[in-house]
Amino acid sequence: xxxxxxxxxxxxxxxxxxxxxxxxxxxxxxxxxxxxxxxxxxxxxxxxxxxxxxxxxxxxxxxxxxxxxxxxxxxxxxxxxxxxxxxxxxxxxxxxxxxxxxxxxxxxxxxxxxxxxxxxxxxxxxxxxxxxxxxxxxxxxxxxxxxxxxxxxxxxxxxxxxxxxxxxxxxxxxxxxxxxxxxxxxxxxxxxxxxxxxxxxxxxxxxxxxxxxxxxxxxxxxxxxxxxxxxxxxxxxxxxxxxxxxxxxxxxxxxxxxxxxxxxxxxxxxxxxxxxxxxxxxxxxxxxxxxxxxxxxxxxxxxxxxxxxxxxxxxxxxxxxxxxxxxxxxxxxxxxxxxxxxxxxxxxxxxxxxxxxxxxxxxxxxxxxxxxxxxxxxxxxxxxxxxxxxxxxxxxxxxxxxxxxxxxxxxxxxxxxxxxxxxxxxxxxxxxxxxxxxxxxxxxxxxxxxxxx
Amino acid sequence: xxxxxxxxxxxxxxxxxxxxxxxxxxxxxxxxxxxxxxxxxxxxxxxxxxxxxxxxxxxxxxxxxxxxxxxxxxxxxxxxxxxxxxxxxxxxxxxxxxxxxxxxxxxxxxxxxxxxxxxxxxxxxxxxxxxxxxxxxxxxxxxxxxxxxxxxxxxxxxxxxxxxxxxxxxxxxxxxxxxxxxxxxxxxxxxxxxxxxxxxxxxxxxxxxxxxxxxxxxxxxxxxxxxxxxxxxxxxxxxxxxxxxxxxxxxxxxxxxxxxxxxxxxxxxxxxxxxxxxxxxxxxxxxxxxxxxxxxxxxxxxxxxxxxxxxxxxxxxxxxxxxxxxxxxxxxxxxxxxxxxxxxxxxxxxxxxxxxxxxxxxxxxxxxxxxxxxxxxxxxxxxxxxxxxxxxxxxxxxxxxxxxxxxxxxxxxxxxxxxxxxxxxxxxxxxxxxxxxxxxxxxx
Numbered sequence: 001x002x003x004x005x006x007x008x009x010x011x012x013x014x015x016x017x018x019x020x021x022x023x024x025x026x027x028x029x030x031x032x033x034x035x036x037x038x039x040x041x042x043x044x045x046x047x048x049x050x051x052x053x054x055x056x057x058x059x060x061x062x063x064x065x066x067x068x069x070x071x072x073x074x075x076x077x078x079x080x081x082x083x084x085x086x087x088x089x090x091x092x093x094x095x096x097x098x099x100x101x102x103x104x105x106x107x108x109x110x111x112x113x114x115x116x117x118x119x120x121x122x123x124x125x126x127x128x129x130x131x132x133x134x135x136x137x138x139x140x141x142x143x144x145x146x147x148x149x150x151x152x153x154x155x156x157x158x159x160x161x162x163x164x165x166x167x168x169x170x171x172x173x174x175x176x177x178x179x180x181x182x183x184x185x186x187x188x189x190x191x192x193x194x195x196x197x198x199x200x201x202x203x204x205x206x207x208x209x210x211x212x213x214x215x216x217x218x219x220x221x222x223x224x225x226x227x228x229x230x231x232x233x234x235x236x237x238x239x240x241x242x243x244x245x246x247x248x249x250x251x252x253x254x255x256x257x258x259x260x261x262x263x264x265x266x267x268x269x270x271x272x273x274x275x276x277x278x279x280x281x282x283x284x285x286x287x288x289x290x291x292x293x294x295x296x297x298x299x300x301x302x303x304x305x306x307x308x309x310x311x312x313x314x315x316x317x318x319x320x321x322x323x324x325x326x327x328x329x330x331x332x333x334x335x336x337x338x339x340x341x342x343x344x345x346x347x348x349x350x351x352x353x354x355x356x357x358x359x360x361x362x363x364x365x366x367x368x369x370x371x372x373x374x375x376x377x378x379x380x381x382x383x384x385x386x387x388x389x390x391x392x393x394x395x396x397x398x399x400x401x402x403x404x405x406x407x408x409x410x411x412x413x414x415x416x417x418x419x420x421x422x423x424x425x426x427x428x429x430x431x432x433x434x435x436x437x438x439x440x441x442x443x444x445x446x447x448x449x450x451x452x453x
Numbered sequence: 454x455x456x457x458x459x460x461x462x463x464x465x466x467x468x469x470x471x472x473x474x475x476x477x478x479x480x481x482x483x484x485x486x487x488x489x490x491x492x493x494x495x496x497x498x499x500x501x502x503x504x505x506x507x508x509x510x511x512x513x514x515x516x517x518x519x520x521x522x523x524x525x526x527x528x529x530x531x532x533x534x535x536x537x538x539x540x541x542x543x544x545x546x547x548x549x550x551x552x553x554x555x556x557x558x559x560x561x562x563x564x565x566x567x568x569x570x571x572x573x574x575x576x577x578x579x580x581x582x583x584x585x586x587x588x589x590x591x592x593x594x595x596x597x598x599x600x601x602x603x604x605x606x607x608x609x610x611x612x613x614x615x616x617x618x619x620x621x622x623x624x625x626x627x628x629x630x631x632x633x634x635x636x637x638x639x640x641x642x643x644x645x646x647x648x649x650x651x652x653x654x655x656x657x658x659x660x661x662x663x664x665x666x667x668x669x670x671x672x673x674x675x676x677x678x679x680x681x682x683x684x685x686x687x688x689x690x691x692x693x694x695x696x697x698x699x700x701x702x703x704x705x706x707x708x709x710x711x712x713x714x715x716x717x718x719x720x721x722x723x724x725x726x727x728x729x730x731x732x733x734x735x736x737x738x739x740x741x742x743x744x745x746x747x748x749x750x751x752x753x754x755x756x757x758x759x760x761x762x763x764x765x766x767x768x769x770x771x772x773x774x775x776x777x778x779x780x781x782x783x784x785x786x787x788x789x790x791x792x793x794x795x796x797x798x799x800x801x802x803x804x805x806x807x808x809x810x811x812x813x814x815x816x817x818x819x820x821x822x823x824x825x826x827x828x829x830x831x832x833x834x835x836x837x838x839x840x841x842x843x844x845x846x847x848x849x850x851x852x853x854x855x856x857x858x859x860x861x862x863x864x865x866x867x868x869x870x871x872x873x874x875x876x877x878x879x880x881x882x883x884x885x886x887x888x889x890x891x892x893x894x895x896x897x
Contacts, residue, residue: 010616069647071779075614076503084503164779166863280514377859378834380774380783382745383463383512384496389505402512419861423776425783425831428859443834444749 009076019060026052034120046124054153061157070164072421074274074390082344083271089344097341104332107139115139132188147264148184152176154267161270165420167429171256175263183260196223198230201258203237205297206358208331210234212301212323213308243365249431250372251362252414261352264340265392266415269348273417276347276394283394286354286411293330294360300326330355349392353411363410373437374407374418376400377426379444387418387427401426404441454479456759457540457548459530459697460556461485462494463745464726466512467752468554468759469523475760481522482548484540486529487579490515495745497583498607502614533701535719552759555698555709555717555724556752559691559743568661573669574685577604586611586686593617593683597672599658600688601628606641606777608686609650620680621645621652622672628652633826634790636800636809637782640828643806644778653678661685691743693728706730708741713765715755723759725751731766737787738768746772770838771824780807785837786824788813796823799847801874803829803867810871814847822850830867831859851875851884858890866890 012020026049033045065073082088107118115122115138122142129137155176162168182201191197196219204211211234219227245253255262265273276282303319339351352359366372374397381404387397393411397418400407407418407427419427456472458465461483469481483491496510518525529543533553540548561576563569573589575582590596594617598608601623609619625631627638628645645652657675664670671681693708704710704718708730711717715725726748727741734740742751747768757764775782788811789796797816802809808829814820821844825837836857840850855868872886 010614069644069779074504078506079503165861166865167861170863280516375859377831378772378838379746379749380772380834382495382774383493384499385493385505385509385512386496386499389509396514398512416861423781424774425781425859428831428861441835443838 009079013063016060016063019056019063022052022056023060024056026050026054026056030121033124036120039123042120043124046121050149054149057153058156061160065157065160066163072164072423073161074421077271077274083274085275085345092344093342096343097337100337100341103139103143104336109138115142118142129188132185133191134194135191144184147260148179150268151179151260151263152267154270155263158267158270162420165416167416168420171416172266174257175259175266178258179260179263183263195226196230198223199260200230200233201260203234203242203358204301205238205294205361206259206261206356208297208301208326208357211238212304214304242362243369246362246365246372247370248372250370250412250414250429251359251366252372252412252416252429254362255352255359255413256415259358261335261339261356262413265348265352269343269392272343272348273392274347274389275345276349276353276392278388278391278394278396280396286394289354290356290360290363293334293355294357296322296326296330297357347392347394349394349413352413353393359411359413366412367408367410371431371434371437372408372414373430373432374400374412375428375430375432376404376406376441377424377428378441379404380424380426381444382424384423386421386423390417390421392417397427402444404444406438406440408438454551455549456481456552456554457550458483458554458556459485459540460558460726460728461488461491461525462556462558462726462748463491464558464748464752465554465556466491467749468556468725468756470521471753471756472760473521473523475756475762479760480524482524482526482550483518484526484528484530484542484548486527486543487581489525489527490518492580494579497577497580498611501583501587501611530697531700533697533703535701535703535722538721551721553722554755554759555703555722555728556726556748557694557697557728559727560694561687562690562692563687564689566658566661568663568669569687571661571663571669571685572667573683574661574687576687576691577608578691586684590615590617590684595620595680595682596684596686597622597658597680597682598686598688599672600686600690601625601630601652601654602688602690603629603775604688605686606645608688609645610648610778612684612686613648613650617684619650620682621650622656622658622674623652623654624657626655628654630790632790634798634800634811636802637811637826637828640780640802640806640809641777644780648778691727693730693741695728698724698728714758714763715751715766716758723755725755735768742768744773770841772834772838780829781827781831783827783832783834784825785832785834786813786822786841788824788826799851799875799878801867801871803870808867810867812847812850814850819846820848821845822847830864833857833859847879848882848884852886853888854886855889860890 029045029049029052033042033049036042036045078084102117107116109115118139122137122139125137125142125145129141155172158172159169178201183199187197187199209215216231219230223230256266300319300322303322307319334355335351342350381401383398383402385398387401391397393413395409395412397407414429416429419429456479458469465483469483472479472481490511493510493512496505499505500507500510530540531543532541538550540550559578561578575585577586596612596617596619598605598619598621605621609621612619627635628641629638658672659675660673661669662671669685671679672685673679695705698705698709703722709717709724709728710732711724711729712732715723715729717724727743731740751766754764754766770786772785795816796813798811798813800811811826812822813824814822822840825832851872854871866889868886868889872884876883
């Protein structure tokens with residue numbers, strides 16, 4: 001295809017520039033908080049930073065999306081350096097990746113309340129952490145605060161951007177609610193009341209330790225009745241609620257409505273959703289990697305239980321060694337450093353698509369034991385490619401739509417963006433009877449060629 | 454059998470895919486001067502607006518052609534010799550065929566306006582047009598769009614997203630007056646207003662004025678107004694591309710003349726899609742159809758005939774769709790723009806003017822439904838088609854209207870308001886809404 005010239009970008013309005021400057025000022029204040037030697041000033045810089053970033057982000061979103069007529073707003077998406085893999089995207093990716101490396105490996109507590117490279121950002125949160133959790137802040141509390149703030153602020157942006165679609169509005173509000181309540185406030189309050197820190201919205205095999213002997217043991221030991229409930233909750237969610245909910249609604253009930261990783265992808269990652277690779281090659285890698293991860297975590301969990309049940313004799317330390325390496329390679333490097341750090345380059349769902357064992361498990365259920373599908377409206381598809389473009393999971397939605405077929409894919413998280421972006425009203429997320437689920441429209445004749453293997 | 458298809462648009466490609474299915478052993482070659490691979494013409498605007506990249510509007514990945522043994526030739530065909538079954542290409546080579554499909558598409562229609570040859574004056578039909586528009590709208594402040602049809606509103610939207618002020622000239626008293634009834638056209642006009650785009654109705658282009666460098670500097674309208682601008686988009690329709698057909702003994706009129714099997718006057722030479730002109734169009738149908746959907750249907754039909762299963766082209770129950778800025782439009786069946794004897798219509802509009810529905814039905818009992826217009830809400834194609842095919846009475850359609858609802862979950866459901874409005878307008882036979890759209894309802 002002939003490479004076209006880049007069309008001219010319209011000038012950013014002075015008001016928008018001002019709000020972006022406020023965000024930049026906030027990031028600068030954060031840098032000052034990090035570098036300042038004086039603890040009192042540090043705290044001031046830190047809260048000023050959060051205030052400026054928050055105010056700037058929300059004001060910018062309102063100007064950028066709230067001031068235009070409600071509708072699909074993705075002008076210049078591929079043309080801007082920030083969202084089209086330009087210089088800004090690379091810098092953003094480097095900064096995010098760097099932050100995760102520092103967080104995971106250079107910010108551990110030295111036992112005296114020093115948190116390595118992030119120390120100066122952890123301590124300004126002490127008073128807030130005391131109020132919420134009844135204990136001083138640590139690097140994970142800093143991370144949780146940033147994470148939740150990112151979902152809330154960029155969630156605000158998504159609410160404005162997608163305000164024409166009630167599905168998107170309710171779904172965005174849902175991920176904001178679950179992150180703030182279940183992944184931030186409740187775990188904090190549990191600690192305040194001397195209970196185990198527990199996340200009710202994360203289950204095995206994503207939060208794999210919840211069904212490992214060590215965690216089960218310590219939950220029951222330290223949490224008493226509540227701890228027993230937590231173990232019970234985790235097991236029921238993994239093995240009963242997950243199949244039942246997925247049967248009725250597809251994996252979206254979790255991946256794009258509840259999950260914190262999904263929540264970040266749908267809000268902070270929204271500007272990058274189109275960057276996911278739609279090629280068949282990428283799909284093949286996806287299948288190879290994600291089911292391997294699922295197999296690994298099942299095997300490690302089984303080994304640990306065998307190890308536990310046999311009193312540590314059988315299979316020696318294999319389970320523990322596997323657990324350690326899994327925690328490093330998958331838990332830290334894959335889900336954190338790559339999963340979020342590569343947002344601006346590979347899209348917002350790299351982890352969910354290629355790595356998450358929970359997504360693999362949900363996907364198998366969705367593909368084989370669910371009523372969920374995305375229906376195609378008769379013969380109305382014009383093969384424009386907008387649906388594939390916005391698919392954060394890299395599904396080439398158009399291949400199905402242009403053949404009049406329903407989209408039933410293990411990886412689909414049901415974000416509904418293909419339906420939202422379709423200019424001809426062709427796609428719709430539906431929970432129908434399982435009979436005829438794969439039935440293509442009679443109004444368009446599938447070419448029945450091998451398009452997808 | 455060696456099938457050569459001239460043109461890799463939706464018609465040519467659909468034909469190639471269908472022949473591959475019907476005759477797995479056939480040798481198939483697609484020839485195109487425009488692009489190496491098939492791309493979606495309907496998506497050109499999204500590339501300009503930055504929603505998509507050029508490579509994103511290819512409906513199939515590049516490996517697809519080779520794996521399905523569809524040979525692609527990126528070259529201009531210069532002459533057709535039907536006596537020897539030979540196609541000459543611009544690089545001097547020739548291509549022998551057993552069967553030939555002409556799917557050469559369209560070119561922008563011009564009306565010999567003074568100044569139409571100036572730099573910065575163009576239509577939007579193909580990739581070179583997109584390239585030219587991208588180049589010529591760089592750094593400009595105003596563009597004039599001529600034409601009140603689908604491409605007209607697309608061009609206006611494209612300019613608008615670049616911060617370029619569009620001025621739209623529309624010949625009729627309302628937008629798309631030949632297709633949309635006044636109420637529907639009014640909703641489209643509201644989209645223009647919301648986006649602060651000025652539209653001059655009942656105004657045509659008289660002349661385009663150039664500067665010393667041969668670039669457009671203004672247009673003069675039939676109202677005598679001179680509008681300064683740096684670019685002019687001509688969206689006054691397309692006309693069949695006959696460049697190759699005219700080098701041969703294939704009969705042409707406005708388009709390449711075909712019978713109902715899409716055969717030309719020359720044996721083994723077929724024509725389909727935008728470039729074909731039906732000698733005897735079906736009742737109420739036009740001889741030249743220039744739509745994505747009809748191109749696809751004709752491509753599929755002609756493939757059957759080429760493979761020896763002679764199949765007449767039957768368009769079936771009409772459907773079409775478009776999007777005007779943020780307003781989606783779908784139409785099914787017979788949906789005329791103005792009053793027709795023997796035909797009645799019921800029109801409902803949402804109080805906020807964001808959505809509307811029109812149902813066309815026969816005036817005489819049992820008031821069979823014949824067509825639909827939907828704006829700002831989505832109707833299920835299969836359900837509407839079935840209602841029309843079965844001549845379902847309008848009262849039945851209204852009582853089951855929820856089963857045609859294709860809007861996403863949680864969207865406001867208007868069926869109650871629609872039926873209440875219907876009962877107000879047609880009090881003779883009160884209708885009760887029986888079927889709403891539920892969370893689990895699906896009609897395939």
